[in-house]
Each structure stands twice: as structure tokens, then as C-alpha cells.
Amino acid sequence: MISFNIAPFIGNEFDYIKKAINDKKICGDGQFTYKCNNWFEEKFRIKKALLTTSCTHALEMCAILANIKVGDEVIAPSFTFVSTVNAFVLRGAKIKFIDIRPDTMNMDEDLIESAITPRTKAIIVVHYAGVACEMDTIMAISRKHNLLVIEDAAQGVMSSYKGRALGSIAEMAAFSFHETKNYSMGEGGAILLNNKSFIERAEIIREKGTDRSKFFRDQVDKYSWVDLGSSYLPSEINAAYLWAQLEMAKEINNNRLANWYLYNDGLQDLAKAGQLELPFVPKECQHNGHIFYIKAKDLATRTKLIKFLKYHEISAVFHYVPLHSAKAGKLYGEFVGLDKFTTAHSERLLRLPLYYGLEPDEVTTVIHVIKKFFGYT
Numbered sequence: 001m002i003s004f005n006i007a008p009f010i011g012n013e014f015d016y017i018k019k020a021i022n023d024k025k026i027c028g029d030g031q032f033t034y035k036c037n038n039w040f041e042e043k044f045r046i047k048k049a050l051l052t053t054s055c056t057h058a059l060e061m062c063a064i065l066a067n068i069k070v071g072d073e074v075i076a077p078s079f080t081f082v083s084t085v086n087a088f089v090l091r092g093a094k095i096k097f098i099d100i101r102p103d104t105m106n107m108d109e110d111l112i113e114s115a116i117t118p119r120t121k122a123i124i125v126v127h128y129a130g131v132a133c134e135m136d137t138i139m140a141i142s143r144k145h146n147l148l149v150i151e152d153a154a155q156g157v158m159s160s161y162k163g164r165a166l167g168s169i170a171e172m173a174a175f176s177f178h179e180t181k182n183y184s185m186g187e188g189g190a191i192l193l194n195n196k197s198f199i200e201r202a203e204i205i206r207e208k209g210t211d212r213s214k215f216f217r218d219q220v221d222k223y224s225w226v227d228l229g230s231s232y233l234p235s236e237i238n239a240a241y242l243w244a245q246l247e248m249a250k251e252i253n254n255n256r257l258a259n260w261y262l263y264n265d266g267l268q269d270l271a272k273a274g275q276l277e278l279p280f281v282p283k284e285c286q287h288n289g290h291i292f293y294i295k296a297k298d299l300a301t302r303t304k305l306i307k308f309l310k311y312h313e314i315s316a317v318f319h320y321v322p323l324h325s326a327k328a329g330k331l332y333g334e335f336v337g338l339d340k341f342t343t344a345h346s347e348r349l350l351r352l353p354l355y356y357g358l359e360p361d362e363v364t365t366v367i368h369v370i371k372k373f374f375g376y377t
């Protein structure tokens with residue numbers, strides 16, 4: 001059986017978790033959380049990184065920091081995970097979904113302006129598969145219309161756009177360390193702040209709305225409730241797991257990329273023959289091998305291919321059901337313009353097994369079975 005995903009595990013996780021326990025500091029903001037925060041800040045040139053309990057929670061923090069209120073609008077792609085928009089709906093925003101580009105499956109930057117109204121507050125970009133959105137264009141639009149940009153960089157750790165790390169480009173961003181992502185802590189994430197004016201408030205929101213972080217730095221002599229907030233601080237046990245992975249970030253990244261290119265090379269013939277489409281990576285984007293997807297001719301072919309792969313003990317999965325077509329999506333948002341690509345391309349997309357430690361032999365097997373399906377063996 002070739003699994004679709006196996007949670008990343010390096011080996012040092014046990015030692016670091018043991019250290020956290022031995023040092024009698026297992027709640028949040030201990031040595032491992034600081035190590036992780038500093039690593040992101042230095043490696044990715046981010047003003048402030050704070051580990052959170054999930055990417056979903058980091059996005060909720062962004063929505064509070066952005067002062068999203070009832071009646072505000074945010075612009076987002078419909079082809080994404082629910083958390084991208086749920087965080088803003090929770091604050092009362094209406095979501096204006098726009099279509100994607102069929103080449104990268106990212107938000108079509110040329111459609112953003114058509115969705116802007118006097119109520120628009122923010123643009124939420126999603127770097128699908130760790131391939132960057134067209135950020136220069138998007139940031140220019142945001143400056144012209146005085147809007148905030150928030151990067152959902154859940155899939156973008158170690159990816160870059162014109163040499164700049166994803167998560168370091170917009171005012172705020174979020175990473176995910178869920179077990180399906182490139183680096184994991186079980187459940188967890190990080191909020192990334194590139195504008196100093198948000199840092200103090202972010203620390204407060206993350207600490208249940210109190211100025212406890214200042215208290216621990218001896219900047220105030222007691223701490224109290226000063227703002228909105230919740231419990232967004234992860235345990236040191238989870239941070240210890242993540243630290244082991246960040247120390248090996250390069251190895252993990254190289255391993256994923258090697259398998260990604262094996263798929264890409266191995267499936268070229270089928271792509272040239274017009275049987276399927278392969279991912280496109282613009283030249284200004286360095287990606288991180290987060291997802292390898294193919295696009296079948298149509299939904300029926302994809303369904304048959306999934307069954308065929310399953311029969312050959314290979315687990316391949318699809319996503320996302322476009323948010324604007326979902327029950328909650330209709331309640332809390334609306335699609336602006338034509339859905340030319342979101343539905344049609346999401347129905348064709350299939351993700352192949354890809355995780356740290358997947359063997360090249362296994363990739364070869366998957367390629368072979370796909371070729372067999374199309375009668376090319």
C-alpha cells in the first residue's frame with residue numbers, strides 16, 4: 001500500500017519532547033517555541049513570527065488584527081481550504097470569491113479589482129501547492145485601494161517569490177504545521193507579521209487578550225485583560241516536535257522536491273500525449289514540493305483513475321470542493337464574475353502520494369500504474 005501522506009518524523013522529536021518535560025516547561029512560549037519563532041524570523045526575514053495552535057487560529061488572529069467587522073468584505077479564491085475564509089466570516093465579514101488562474105490554481109490577480117467595493121477591507125491570497133500568487137501585482141492593487149493583504153501560506157513554508165519567502169511579503173501571513181503539511185507539530189501553525197504596528201496587539205490576542213507577554217518580559221508589574229483574544233498559544237511539547245523538523249528543513253525540502261521532479265519527469269510523455277496536465281510553476285516562483293497534482297481530462301476520468309490507483313494499492317485524493325458552491329459558502333459569500341476555471345479545474349485535479357521519506361521506487365510504481373491506466377505501457 002502506498003499511502004497518500006505520512007506525517008513527517010525525523011527522530012530527534014523524542015529527545016526534544018523529553019527535554020521539554022525534564023525542564024518542567026510544557027505550556028507555551030518556552031525554549032522550543034522561541035527557537036522556532038526565531039528560525040522563521042531569521043530565515044525568512046519576517047519581523048515577528050509567533051507559533052499558534054493551528055493555521056486556522058493564525059488566520060483568526062489576522063482577522064482580529066485587521067479589525068474585520070460585520071458587513072466588511074474580503075476577497076478570496078473559492079478554490080481553497082475552509083479556514084482561509086472561515087476566520088473572516090467569524091468576525092462578520094462577507095466573502096467575495098473570485099476565479100483562479102488555470103495554470104497555477106491561484107487567485108487570478110487580474111480579477112481582484114472587479115470585486116472591490118467601498119466595503120472591501122482585505123485580500124486573502126492562498127499560495128496553492130506552495131507556488132506563489134502574483135504578489136507584485138497584488139501588493140500594487142492593495143496599495144492603490146488601501147487594502148490589507150493576508151497570505152494564507154499554510155502550504156508555502158520554504159517557498160519563495162522573486163527570492164522573497166512566502167509569508168514575508170504581505171502585512172500578515174499564516175503557516176500550517178498540521179501533519180499533512182511539509183513540517184509538522186501534529187496540530188499547529190504560526191502567524192507572521194511584517195508590519196511592526198501589529199506585533200504588540202498580536203501578542204495580546206494570542207494570550208487570551210491579556211498583556212501577559214509583557215509581564216513575562218518585566219515590562220508591566222501585573223497582567224490584565226486589555227483586548228479581544230483567545231488561547232492561540234501551542235504547548236512546548238508540540239513546539240519541540242516542530243523544532244526537530246526545522247533543524248532538518250533543508251533535507252525535508254530536498255526530499256520532497258526530488259520526488260516532485262520524479263513525478264514531473266515520469267509523466268511528461270502522458271502530458272505530451274494530451275492525456276493529462278502537469279503543474280505549472282512560474283519562473284519567479286521557487287516551490288517546496290508540497291503537492292504533486294495532475295489534471296485528468298474530466299471528472300469521469302479522474303473518478304476512474306482514483307479507483308484504478310486504489311485497486312493497485314495507491315492512495316490518491318482530490319480537493320477542494322469550491323467554497324462558493326458549499327452550503328456555508330452560499331450563506332457567507334458570493335462569487336463575483338464568471339466561474340470559468342474554479343469548478344471545472346477542481347473537478348479534474350488529483351493529488352498523488354507525496355511525503356517526506358516516500359521512496360523513489362514508490363514514485364516509479366505510481367507513475368507506472370498511471371501509464372498503465374492510460375494504456376501507455
Ligand SMILES: *Cc1c(COP(=O)(O)O)cnc(C)c1O
Pocket residue numbers: 054055056057080081083084126152154155175176177178187188189
Ligand atoms: C492546511 C491549510 C489550512 C489549515 O491549517 P490548520 O493548521 O490545519 O488549521 C488553511 N489554509 C490552507 C490553504 C491549508 O492548506
